[in-house]
Amino acid sequence: MPEVDQVAERGRRAVAVVFALNGLAFAAWASRTPAIKDALGLDASGLGLLLMCLSIGSVISLPLSGPLVDRIGGARGVLGGALLQGSGFLVVASALAMGTTWVTALGLFVAGVGDSVWDVSMNVQGADAERRLGRSIMARFHAAWSLGTMVGAALGTAAAAAGVSAPLQIAAVAVPVLIIGPLASLRFPSHDDTTPEQPRGRSRASMLGAWRTPRTLVIGIMVLAFAFSEGVANSWTAVVITDGLGGTETAGAIGFSFFVAAMTASRTFGVQLVDRYGRVVLLRASAVIAAGGVTLVMFGPGLPWVLTGALAWGGGTALGFPTGMSAAADNTDHAALHVSVVSSIAYIAFLAGPPLVGFLADAIGIRESLFLVLIGLVVGGVAAASARPLEAEVVDDETV
Numbered sequence: 338m339p340e341v342d343q344v345a346e347r348g349r350r351a352v353a354v355v356f357a358l359n360g361l362a363f364a365a366w367a368s369r370t371p372a373i374k375d376a377l378g379l380d381a382s383g384l385g386l387l388l389m390c391l392s393i394g395s396v397i398s399l400p401l402s403g404p405l406v407d408r409i410g411g412a413r414g415v416l417g418g419a420l421l422q423g424s425g426f427l428v429v430a431s432a433l434a435m436g437t438t439w440v441t442a443l444g445l446f447v448a449g450v451g452d453s454v455w456d457v458s459m460n461v462q463g464a465d466a467e468r469r470l471g472r473s474i475m476a477r478f479h480a481a482w483s484l485g486t487m488v489g490a491a492l493g494t495a496a497a498a499a500g501v502s503a504p505l506q507i508a509a510v511a512v513p514v515l516i517i518g519p520l521a522s523l524r525f526p527s528h529d530d531t532t533p534e535q536p537r538g539r540s541r542a543s544m545l546g547a548w549r550t551p552r553t554l555v556i557g558i559m560v561l562a563f564a565f566s567e568g569v570a571n572s573w574t575a576v577v578i579t580d581g582l583g584g585t586e587t588a589g590a591i592g593f594s595f596f597v598a599a600m601t602a603s604r605t606f607g608v609q610l611v612d613r614y615g616r617v618v619l620l621r622a623s624a625v626i627a628a629g630g631v632t633l634v635m636f637g638p639g640l641p642w643v644l645t646g647a648l649a650w651g652g653g654t655a656l657g658f659p660t661g662m663s664a665a666a667d668n669t670d671h672a673a674l675h676v677s678v679v680s681s682i683a684y685i686a687f688l689a690g691p692p693l694v695g696f697l698a699d700a701i702g703i704r705e706s707l708f709l710v711l712i713g714l715v716v717g718g719v720a721a722a723s724a725r726p727l728e729a730e731v732v733d734d735e736t737v
Contacts, residue, residue: 344526345469351524352462353481355415358517359455360485361492362422364597365510366429367571368493368590371579372503377438381580381703385695388572390442392684392691394425394449395456399681402457406677411465412525414458419518421451423511430508455518457680462525464666464676473608475666479659480604486571486597494590547674555723556664557682559620562717563657565686566627566710570596570650572691573703574634581704582640595644599651607656616660616724624718627653628711635704657717658683664724686713 366373374384406414425448432440463478489510496506547553574596575589584592603623610619626649633646665679697706 345466347524348462348526349466349470349474351521352459352466352478354521354524355419355455355459355518356463356478356481357485357488358419358514358521359452359459360482361489362426362485362510362514363452363571364486364489364593365492366426366489366503366507368490368575368593369497369503369506370572371575371586371589372497373433373441374576376433376436376503377441379438381576381698382692382695384576385692385698387438387442387445388691388695391445391449391452392689394446394451395453395684396449398450398453399457399684402454402677402681404677405454406458406461410525411458411462412522414454415462415522415525416519418451418453418455418458419514419522422448422455423451423515423518425449425451426507426511426514430504430511433507434502434504453684456684457677460662460676460680464662467663467666473611473663475663476604476607476611476656476659479655479662480601480607483597483601483604483655487594487601490590490594490597494587494594497586497590547678550675550678552723552727553665553675553678554682555720556661557679559717559720559723560658560661560679560683561686562713562720563623563627563654563661564683565690565713566631566650566654566717567600567658568686568690569694569707569710570647570654573694573698573707574647577634577703577707578640578643580698581702582643584640588640592640592644592647595647596651599648600655603652603655604659607659611656611660616664616726617721619656620660620721620724621718623653623656624714624721625653628714629653631707631710631714635707653714660724664726667727 370384370388373387377383377387379387402414425444425446428444428447429441430444432438432444459478463475466478467474492510493506495501571593574593575586578584578589578592579586582588607619614622630646630649630651630653634643634650635646637643637646661679661683662676665675668675693709694703694706697709
């Protein structure tokens with residue numbers, strides 16, 4: 338037993354590192370979207386299409402990521418994903434320096450493919466860590482991701498204030514992705530060790546069965562709604578402040594920092610709230626808080642109101658994704674497959690969010706276009722009932 342505990346603890350720390358690194362890499366370039374927009378001379382819809390390239394890379398690779406990670410294991414998945422994403426960011430940095438939009442799009446596509454494999458891998462490993470340690474810690478892993486986004490957003494804010502170019506910053510972020518990600522993946526337990534009850538040769542019928550499980554699909558819809566809220570905020574918070582309010586690029590980066598700071602705090606302390614009030618109550622309360630924050634961002638008369646809205650938006654959105662991952666992992670015999678399915682469904686939000694908001698922004702205004710997020714949060718609140726924990730006997734009897 339001590340050896341198993343040591344393996345579990347080592348795996349927990351490694352998973353936390355890759356979550357944090359993934360968040361840092363994302364926020365470090367996302368906080369500079371106004372600079373990217375200006376460097377390439379894009380309007381709002383053009384920026385939305387460019388951001389969609391990252392999402393397309395993620396969504397196209399997601400149907401393969403679950404079975405791939407199930408076969409090769411989380412360690413190799415994180416290794417390959419980090420190498421792809423880091424390489425993609427290097428291409429993005431070079432293309433921005435040259436002012437070439439299509440090469441920037443290609444780099445974002447490659448980074449999106451890498452992020453998809455990386456995301457599924459680390460969530461599967463997180464679910465395994467929960468099972469090994471016997472306690473709910475998924476939100477803490479996502480708090481590590483949010484902490485990484487805080488650091489990345491702070492770097493973006495500082496770089497923007499200091500006049501550091503977006504290409505230089507993005508290139509600098511790609512280096513730790515290419516080095517630390519692979520090194521951390523070596524600390525994961527082997528695939529066979531972490532999931533002995535889930536043989537590598539799982540049949541295609543079992544994989545398809547996970548996609549036919551009604552509860553898993555509804556959890557996926559719930560997580561998609563919260564992911565849509567998170568994805569829109571990640572991509573557009575800074576632009577809302579710069580274009581919608583006429584603020585500076587530094588103010589836009591600060592607004593994004595407020596959002597990710599609230600997400601980090603909510604995910605850090607949310608575990609206790611889940612244990613006290615239950616998943617369903619917490620998720621529905623979260624949807625209401627997030628909707629209130631979005632409303633302030635849409636209609637707040639000045640920057641203080643919008644910043645307050647960003648805090649509520651981030652705090653309310655934060656627990657949707659990790660709580661959905663934990664709910665998907667209730668079926669301990671097939672947790673990896675169900676986590677992969679929910680994660681795959683959720684990533685549709687990152688494909689739909691940026692272009693939808695971008696096109697609507699050109700038609701009705703950037704702040705007004707956020708009504709789509711309010712609609713999504715209503716859907717998420719209704720679908721939250723699916724996250725109710727399974728009874729032990731149901732889990733034991735459920736087949737895939």
